[in-house]
Amino acid sequence: MNKYVHKNRILVAVLMILSFNTWAADQSELLNQYLRQGATSLSADRGQKLWYGTINGEAPFTKRSCTSCHTKNSKNIGRHIRTNKAIKPMAPSVNPQILNNAKKVEKWFKRNCKWTFGRECTQQEKGDIITYIQTQ
Amino acid sequence: MKKNIVSSTLITSTLIIIFLVFLNSEEVLSDDDHYEWGLSSFKTTDVLPVNNAIYKEECGSCHMAYSPGLLPANSWKKMMLGLENHFGDNAELDAEMNKTLLSYLIENAADHSEYRRSKKFAGSLANKAVDRITLIPYFIRKHDKIPKRFIADNPKLSSFSQCEQCHQKAEKGSFDEDEVNIPGIGYWED
Numbered sequence: 148m149n150k151y152v153h154k155n156r157i158l159v160a161v162l163m164i165l166s167f168n169t170w171a172a173d174q175s176e177l178l179n180q181y182l183r184q185g186a187t188s189l190s191a192d193r194g195q196k197l198w199y200g201t202i203n204g205e206a207p208f209t210k211r212s213c214t215s216c217h218t219k220n221s222k223n224i225g226r227h228i229r230t231n232k233a234i235k236p237m238a239p240s241v242n243p244q245i246l247n248n249a250k251k252v253e254k255w256f257k258r259n260c261k262w263t264f265g266r267e268c269t270q271q272e273k274g275d276i277i278t279y280i281q282t283q
Numbered sequence: 284m285k286k287n288i289v290s291s292t293l294i295t296s297t298l299i300i301i302f303l304v305f306l307n308s309e310e311v312l313s314d315d316d317h318y319e320w321g322l323s324s325f326k327t328t329d330v331l332p333v334n335n336a337i338y339k340e341e342c343g344s345c346h347m348a349y350s351p352g353l354l355p356a357n358s359w360k361k362m363m364l365g366l367e368n369h370f371g372d373n374a375e376l377d378a379e380m381n382k383t384l385l386s387y388l389i390e391n392a393a394d395h396s397e398y399r400r401s402k403k404f405a406g407s408l409a410n411k412a413v414d415r416i417t418l419i420p421y422f423i424r425k426h427d428k429i430p431k432r433f434i435a436d437n438p439k440l441s442s443f444s445q446c447e448q449c450h451q452k453a454e455k456g457s458f459d460e461d462e463v464n465i466p467g468i469g470y471w472e473d
Contacts, residue, residue, distance in 0.1 A: 205371075229372060230346045230444055258373040 174277075177249045181274035189271075194279025197272055202264055211263045213276075221283045238283035246277060328456030329400035335387050341380060345372065347447045350456055351391035352401035353416045359388040361414055370415075400458060417443050429471070439466040 178189065197213070198221075204211040208228060216234055217225040222241050225234030236242045246252060256276075260268035268276070330352035333339050339348045351359065363385045366374045376384070389395070394405040400421075407421035416422055426443065434440050439448070446453040449465045463471040 227345045229370075231441070232345055232347075232445070234344075254376075258375055261367075261373040261375075 173249045174246050174281075177246075177252060178274055178277060181270040184270045186269075186271040186274040189274040189278040191275070191279040191282050193272075194275035194277070197276055198279055204263075204265065213259070213263060215263070221280065237280055239281060240283060246280065252277070328398065329458045330393075330398045330404075330456045331391050331396060331401070332454065332456035337380075338384055338387050341376065341384060345374070346444055347454065349416065349446070350401075351388045352393050352396040352398050352456075353404060354388075354392065354413075354419075355394040355405050355408060356389045356392035357410075357412050358414060359385065359392055361412060363388070398456070429465075433465050433468050437465070437467055 182189070199212065199214060199219075201210050201212045203209060208215065215228045217237050221237040224236055226232070227234060235245065237245055239245055256268055256273050260266065260272075330350040333343070333348045333350055338351075342348045354362075362369070363381055366376055366381070392405075393401040393408075396402065396405075403421045404416075404419050407424070408419055413419055417426075434443060446458075449463050449471070450458050451462050451464055452459070460471065465471055
């Protein structure tokens with residue numbers, strides 16, 4: 148085998164391992180951060196209740212839930228309720244990258260909690276929801 | 284030998300001149316949608332195709348990342364100030380990201396663009412501020428013959444917001460009428 152190609156493969160493998168580690172670290176670091184900022188033990192059950200809970204909102208979307216866009220099955224492709232644009236599945240079992248960027252997770256929590264619940268989510272709620280999503 | 288060089292230079296420059304004249308005539312003789320000279324392959328696009336990865340990522344998650352050339356600068360400024368209530372959705376960005384994207388939008392806004400349809404968008408507004416692409420007079424004029432059942436009452440669309448559903452090359456910046464294929468309806472003939 149060409150020495151150069153071989154070298155490249157090793158480099159790619161090393162990069163993949165490194166980036167996987169960073170992602171995994173990102174995820175647990177985020178949960179640890181929530182715990183440091185007031186969340187107590189995290190619960191997938193509570194997360195699931197939040198995920199499927201329905202909240203009253205303004206017309207035309209008077210009933211709001213995480214599942215309004217992400218559908219009742221988090222392994223499915225979601226649909227933006229207003230624009231109909233496809234949203235990648237939330238379940239890590241079918242979309243392994245979904246929770247791997249802490250900044251992105253925080254951005255969407257901020258936007259989507261405000262739309263769905265009419266307020267920002269607490270660190271406890273965010274931690275519980277992630278813990279639930281991790282089981283999917 | 285010398286004669287050969289002179290004549291080939293002459294031929295080349297004549298060809299270049301003819302080519303340039305053709306390009307210009309295309310601009311002059313074309314109406315809104317059709318090119319008389321059949322040289323449309325030389326026309327690149329109608330509006331700037333989105334060429335900024337951050338913008339595409341940040342503004343293309345819930346809807347198509349609209350070309351900055353579809354709204355004038357003052358409309359983009361107003362929009363980026365109100366992302367907490369973005370047509371009923373929360374699309375908040377942190378301040379730094381907001382600033383980065385706004386400068387991309389302003390730089391390439393319809394009233395700062397050389398693209399053909401961007402100029403028409405901006406021109407038809409005459410400095411009026413609108414917060415939606417669909418409120419621009421040029422947009423309205425271009426879509427007023429389409430029956431309601433094709434868009435608003437079409438379960439696959441429900442509004443004009445998904446350009447790319449009908450304009451198949453929208454994301455490449457092309458909005459030619461011949462490329463329109465309405466979901467559930469078919470190719471559009473004026």
